[in-house]
Amino acid sequence: MHVEVRHLDKHFGDFHAVKDVSFEIEKGKLIGLLGPSGGGKTSILRMLAGLEQPDQGDILFHGERVNRLSPQDRGIGFVFQSYALFRHMTVFDNIAFGLKIKKLAKAQIRERVMELVELTGLKGFEKRLPHQLSGGQRQRVAFARALAPSPQLLLLDEPFAAIDAKIRQELRSWLRELIDEVGITSIFVTHDQEEAIEVADEIMIINQGKLEQKGTPWDLYKEPNTPFVASFIGQSTLVEHAAALKGFEEESGGGSTQALIRPEYIEIGPESEFALLSATAGGVVKHLHFRGSEWLVEVEVGGQSLTTFRSLEKENLEVGQEIRVLVHRAYLFNEERSWIAENPLKRDPFSVII
């Protein structure tokens, strides 16, 4: 299903939950709605489902306006954060319910339910009641129930929020495979960036009711449109005065410009590791955290604290050690604009083109 949203707006009393949100979703894509809690993600999802009415704006499925359509007429499947399984029904009956409502033949219902039971790995659990299942199993039943009537759009509200970390990891991969197999347009809400990056084809970053940016995880990481996106996707350190960074004195154009610096933008080490010392600044190692495959290093440079990674292959550093720090690039922003700037000092003035 092709989904389009135009100028969606929603208030809850005085609270402006969704502010003029517009986007398009191509058929068959898996989209992550990512943002902090209370940002309006679930409100958008519920409006798409028809469980909430927008104050303004249009929702279009296949170019048809569906604002006035009830949830049962929208052809959607919804997976709730709390699963919302029908507690008085078995796994089989939960999955079959949407099909019974459509008055399908018993044989057809059975065939479809067993197909979904197989697909979701619930074989052998058909006669169990929800309270007899684990969190992960309940979640799978919720997926199966949502998929049973063959909806054109699958909506998932924080589908892994109530599940412990290990099973959550397994379910993520499973969901990605399942949706690829079924080929259904899907939108899921999450506040976990790792989850969104791992599962989604595209991510929409929602903050304080606004759509900050939409794009692939890599696009958002590489070219964030706003400081919020830059800080929300991936790790980064905020530097209040970009001019304090070696090489960015001119680029930042004054005191009001701030910088976000990702760990991979920074290179650290003893003097011997740098060919171009003039581009580096002196720093001190404040903390070292062993991360299994690398070191996470916190460095203090000119009163600023920066975080970066260091390979295990390189010479070990020690807390308190004086080192050199090279900031390759920074995400700069002020009131007027935001941009990614390369460190101009990196250009070797004596380089010769042969």
Add this chain to the structure above:
Amino acid sequence: MNLVWDNLPFLFKGAYYTLLVTIVSMFFGLIIGLVVAIARLKGNRLIRGIARVYVSIIRGTPLLVQIFIVYYGLVDYGLTLGPLTAAYVALSVNVGAYLSETFRGAIQSIPKGQTEAAYATGMTGWQTMRRIILPQAARVAIAPMGNTFIGMLKETALVSAITVTELLRSAQLLVAQYYVNMPFYIGIAIMYWVMSTVFSAILNAAEKRLSKVY
């Protein structure tokens, strides 16, 4: 106590009418209660208002007064009901008001997500109420409904005031015949207690069985 033994068949007949009035009134009370509960939750402002006033009046006035209004009061408007019919009407209307509050609470206790999940699965409002909400609400309501039923069993004694020969009225007739009070009143007290205990046990078993579902 021999007098009680000798007149046991007569007292059993009274007990039969007690049970009959209780069961019939409870049956119609359940229907009234359910309709009123849904009216209070889903109706428009007028319907909600009517339902609220009905519950308020019934809960705010004594049952005996309600029985007299139905049996004696309606005669003024040309509607004469037999004692048993009047008992059914008065008790059904009374218990319906109490049960409506039980059902309303039970329906409201079902998480909103259940309704939304039903809508998302393709159900209409009425299908959702009938197939998702009410079956779950019934489990919540079973205990208070049981209490209402046992309360009703004892309150049927009030219909003796309009000459329905239920258990209390049977005892009163025997007292008038033999001029002894205590044996007959103790006898019917034991019979009320036995009936209450038996129904309590049945309801507890039903409640246990249903609560296993979650």
